[in-house]
Amino acid sequence: MSEKKVKCFHLVNLDKRLGRGDGRKEKVGQTLRIPSGTYPEVCRYGLHGCRKVTDAIRNHRGLVLCRVEIGGDVIEGTGTNRFGRPRATSKVAGRNRKVLAMVNVKGVYSQMLRWAKAKGFTTEGRLVDRVRAVIKQWPYASEKKIRSLLRERSSFKF
Numbered sequence: 001m002s003e004k005k006v007k008c009f010h011l012v013n014l015d016k017r018l019g020r021g022d023g024r025k026e027k028v029g030q031t032l033r034i035p036s037g038t039y040p041e042v043c044r045y046g047l048h049g050c051r052k053v054t055d056a057i058r059n060h061r062g063l064v065l066c067r068v069e070i071g072g073d074v075i076e077g078t079g080t081n082r083f084g085r086p087r088a089t090s091k092v093a094g095r096n097r098k099v100l101a102m103v104n105v106k107g108v109y110s111q112m113l114r115w116a117k118a119k120g121f122t123t124e125g126r127l128v129d130r131v132r133a134v135i136k137q138w139p140y141a142s143e144k145k146i147r148s149l150l151r152e153r154s155s156f157k158f
Contacts, residue, residue: 004071004074005069005070005071005074006049006051006069006070006071006074006076006092006094007051007067007068007069007100008048008049008050008051008056008067008068008069008070008092009049009050009051009052009053009055009056009065009066009067009068010048010049010050010056010060010065010066010068010097011056011057011059011060011061011062011063011064011065011066011105012026012060012062012064012066013061013062013063013064014062014063014064014104016064016102018032026066026099026102027099028099028100028101028102029098029099030098030099031096031097031098032047032096032097032098033047033072033095033096034046034047034095034096039073040072040073040074040075040093040094040095041075041093042075042076042077042091042092042093043091043093044093045093046075046093046094046095047070047093047094047095047096047097048070048091048092048093048097049068049070049091049092049097050090050091050092051090051092052090052143053065053143053146053147053150054135054139054142054143054146055090055091057128057131057132057135057146058132058135058136059091061128063104063105063106063109063128064102064103064104064105065102065103065104065105065108065150066099066100066101066102067099067100067101067102068097068098068099068100069097069098069100070092070093070094070096070097071094071095071096071097071098072094072095072096073094073095074092074093074094075092075093075094076090076091076092076093077091101154103150103153103154105150106127107153108146108149108150108153109127109128109130109131110127111149112131112134112142112145112146112149113127113130113131113134115145116134116137116138119138121133121134121137121138
């Protein structure tokens with residue numbers, strides 16, 4: 001564990017509330033904390049984020065992307081998938097998470113799909129699931145493209 005601070009990406013629903021029964025609302029500039037006496041664990045407990053925007057999209061279905069800073073006993077490493085099997089991830093967990101910026105990514109996702117279609121890749125289903133399919137096909141290109149689209153849509157440097 002480490003006391004360092006790590007900049008990450010995190011997605012929340014349009015209501016900007018935390019999941020898993022927590023219900024606290026995320027706001028730019030606000031720092032949320034887990035209760036003292038508890039310890040963060042990747043994919044289990046704590047306030048999470050991902051170093052790569054594509055991993056954040058793969059891990060969360062929200063439409064509001066946050067640039068966050070995670071601190072307090074920061075841990076990184078492999079997590080587990082929904083079947084409990086280990087997998088490599090850029091996921092980070094810590095005791096606190098400060099929101100640096102927020103942007104609604106629905107428009108970014110639509111542009112991402114137009115970019116993929118121009119490359120001959122088409123998908124079916126819900127918007128988020130279609131973007132995930134594109135990311136799976138082109139992980140490195142998708143990371144660069146999404147960051148570029150975010151910079152175009154926000155004054156914050158994503």
